[in-house]
Amino acid sequence: MTYITDKKKWYTEQITACQASLYRLAVSLLRDEEDARDALQEALCTGYEKLNSLRDPDKFHPWIMRILHNAAYDILRQRKPSVSLSDIPSGQEPSSTPSFSVDMALGDVVKTLPEEYRTVVILFYYEEMSVRQISEITGLSAGAVKTRLSRARDRLRQMLDL
Amino acid sequence: MNPIDKRIRDLARKEKTVLPPETERVIRRTLSRLPDISESAEDGEEAGPLSAARSLSRFHRKRRLPRPALAALAGLAVFFLLPNISASAAEAMSELPVIGPIVDVITIRNYFYDDGYHRSRIDIPQVELETQAEDSSLSDSVSTINSDVQAMTDRLIAEFEADCASLGDSAHTELSVSYQVITNNDAWFTLQILVYRGSGSGSQTYYYYHIDKQSGQIVQLSDLFRAGSDYQSVISNEILRQMKAQMAADENITYWVDTQYEGMDFHSITPDQNFFFSEDGNLVIQFDEYEVAPGSMGCPQFEISRSVYEEFLKEGY
Numbered sequence: 001m002t003y004i005t006d007k008k009k010w011y012t013e014q015i016t017a018c019q020a021s022l023y024r025l026a027v028s029l030l031r032d033e034e035d036a037r038d039a040l041q042e043a044l045c046t047g048y049e050k051l052n053s054l055r056d057p058d059k060f061h062p063w064i065m066r067i068l069h070n071a072a073y074d075i076l077r078q079r080k081p082s083v084s085l086s087d088i089p090s091g092q093e094p095s096s097t098p099s100f101s102v103d104m105a106l107g108d109v110v111k112t113l114p115e116e117y118r119t120v121v122i123l124f125y126y127e128e129m130s131v132r133q134i135s136e137i138t139g140l141s142a143g144a145v146k147t148r149l150s151r152a153r154d155r156l157r158q159m160l161d162l
Numbered sequence: 163m164n165p166i167d168k169r170i171r172d173l174a175r176k177e178k179t180v181l182p183p184e185t186e187r188v189i190r191r192t193l194s195r196l197p198d199i200s201e202s203a204e205d206g207e208e209a210g211p212l213s214a215a216r217s218l219s220r221f222h223r224k225r226r227l228p229r230p231a232l233a234a235l236a237g238l239a240v241f242f243l244l245p246n247i248s249a250s251a252a253e254a255m256s257e258l259p260v261i262g263p264i265v266d267v268i269t270i271r272n273y274f275y276d277d278g279y280h281r282s283r284i285d286i287p288q289v290e291l292e293t294q295a296e297d298s299s300l301s302d303s304v305s306t307i308n309s310d311v312q313a314m315t316d317r318l319i320a321e322f323e324a325d326c327a328s329l330g331d332s333a334h335t336e337l338s339v340s341y342q343v344i345t346n347n348d349a350w351f352t353l354q355i356l357v358y359r360g361s362g363s364g365s366q367t368y369y370y371y372h373i374d375k376q377s378g379q380i381v382q383l384s385d386l387f388r389a390g391s392d393y394q395s396v397i398s399n400e401i402l403r404q405m406k407a408q409m410a411a412d413e414n415i416t417y418w419v420d421t422q423y424e425g426m427d428f429h430s431i432t433p434d435q436n437f438f439f440s441e442d443g444n445l446v447i448q449f450d451e452y453e454v455a456p457g458s459m460g461c462p463q464f465e466i467s468r469s470v471y472e473e474f475l476k477e478g479y
Contacts, residue, residue: 012193019189020179037188044192078334106173125167126174157166160173 011048014060021061021127022068024107028118029072031111039075043068062129066137069119076115109159117152124149187414263300263375264292265351267343273319280326282337286315289353289371300378307371307380311355314369315339318357325361336360344438349375352438365451366461370436376478384433386445391474398430401447401464405454417455417462428454444468 015022022043026036047067054063110121123134131149135142156162181189266289273284288311289304322337329335337359344352351373358366372381379385387393405417405428418426436448445466449455455462 008196008198011196015189015193019181019186023181023185024179033182033185037185040185041188041192044189045196048196106170106177107179125170126177128171153164153166153170156170160170162166162169 007051008048010057011051015044015047015064018061018064022064024126025065025068025119025122026072028107028110028122029069029115030075035075035079036072039068039072042071042074046071061127062133062137065123065127069137106156106160109156112159113152113155117148117155120145120148121152121156191414263378265304265346265373265375266290266292267341267346267353273315275322275326277326279331279333280322280329280335282319282322284315284319284337284339285341286339287311287341287353287355289351298378300373300375303373303378303380307353307373310371314355314357318359329361333361344370350439351375354438365457367450368436368448368461370438370448372438382434383431383437386476386479387471387474388476393471393474394430394433396474397445397447397466397471398428400466400470401431402428404464416459440465445471 022040023036026039026043027033030036030039043064047064050067054060106125110118113121119138120134120140123129123137124131129137131142131145134140134145138145140148267287268290269285270288271284271286273282273286275282289307291301291304318337318339322335325335337357339355339357341353341355344354346352353371355369355371356366357369373379374381374385384393402419405419408415409417409419418428421427431447436450438446438448440446445468447464447466449462451457451459451461453462
């Protein structure tokens with residue numbers, strides 16, 4: 001990264017180019033605008049701090065997505081203990097597939113998916129990333145990514161009536 | 163490609179993601195506040211302080227602590243010694259021809275704890291005199307600061323351990339103590355200690371220790387000014403002016419000025435108000451969280467140009 005002279009300018013341009021992707025991942029994962037903003041801000045700062053660890057500028061997009069994914073998961077992890085299992089009414093499967101009207105936007109449907117499917121869906125369908133790239137971003141094995149994608153695909157197919 | 167995948171990707175392509183204005187604003191402001199990285203930055207060199215870029219984030223205040231890299235230590239409170247000359251002190255020392263007494267700061271203890279629910283990271287600094295002080299008041303001041311810091315960190319650790327024991331896995335708590343040498347030249351020494359306490363929402367508190375190296379004394383804000391001088395009003399008015407100007411320029415900025423709750427409004431700094439000197443030698447007044455603004459504003463700082471208060475300074479400052 002030493003050959004880029006004005007790193008702040010370069011970084012700003014890169015972020016601006018992919019800000020919609022970043023926002024989509026953050027808000028889909030966190031389902032809360034304020035938390036998404038916090039994750040974005042943290043990711044932007046962390047990315048800038050670690051800019052020298054980006055060896056190939058062409059890989060900026062997956063690289064910053066991984067940082068954002070980690071920042072969003074930190075927020076999710078912080079949230080988790082606040083919901084006790086006893087708060088979930090018995091007999092209700094938290095991840096059961098609700099029914100939706102077919103004209104619901106894909107983005108809205110994605111937000112209803114269980115957390116473990118949301119990232120892979122965003123990265124695979126919206127960002128059109130490969131299983132290998134998704135695996136690098138999420139830290140999951142390629143097999144685990146495929147399994148999640150397959151399950152998510154089934155749910156989306158049902159929910160969107162495809 | 164699976165035909166279902168193709169159809170879902172088609173749907174995704176048609177869906178336009180529009181950033182909410184507030185999110186876009188946060189991105190713009192964060193980017194604009196990033197520090198510059200020098201052209202000659204070596205590989206591995208990190209960007210400068212990002213506090214300004216992060217300053218408005220709730221997240222930042224909640225999560226000052228690093229990843230639980232020491233999760234293996236879960237359940238154990240571990241102390242170990244790690245002497246470490248503060249980078250900022252080292253920098254300050256190398257840049258300035260030091261004529262006055264050499265004061266240095268090392269980390270005497272690091273305290274890490276992480277059991278998955280409660281985390282702490284505490285760097286306990288100790289001020290040291292490199293040379294034997296001719297003036298015993300300087301060594302007294304150094305001892306006072308060290309015992310004060312020790313007492314404070316002991317108390318914080320005891321509170322933290324009591325919280326861990328009483329809360330168990332029913333809640334999360336975080337404690338971090340970090341420090342920075344703000345000034346260390348031949349005339350002046352300032353040590354800043356930042357304490358972050360979190361459970362649910364977090365709060366930050368700054369502590370400043372100043373030594374006037376000429377007199378060897380620990381100094382508070384009022385000691386800089388002549389007795390009876392009106393420095394408080396003059397500096398407070400300048401802070402009010404800056405607060406109003408910032409609020410007029412950015413609707414996201416709020417200070418407690420002219421609110422409908424009179425008791426909440428900022429009117430004046432105190433004689434022992436937190437402060438330090440900027441690199442330009444100007445006074446910077448530091449407020450704690452919620453002291454003059456909502457928590458979303460963090461811990462506000464106001465740099466006051468020397469010309470504003472110069473006439474009230476004691477000789478030698």
